[in-house]
Amino acid sequence: MALTTLKVPTELRDRIASEAQAQHVTIAGFLDQVIDEWEHRRRMESVGRAMRDNPPDADYWSEFAEFDAIGGGTDS
Secondary structure, eight states: OOOOOOOOOOOHHHHHHHHHHTTTTHHHHHHHHHHHHHHHHHHHHHHHHHHSSSSOOHHHHOOOOOOOTTTTTSOO
């Protein structure tokens, strides 16, 4: 994997390094986690908008209730 340098203010670099050390990961590992979480949050926000714009209809809720009744909605 190729490496590069990012220019950030010293204070930001120190914050990133401190948090990476607290989590026992490298700075690269910490930044990877942060980006993964940010991308996940964006996807979930998109799903939320789609659900608000296109709320489930009665058929959906009926099918959901049937699925839940047979235990489809549990972790067991």
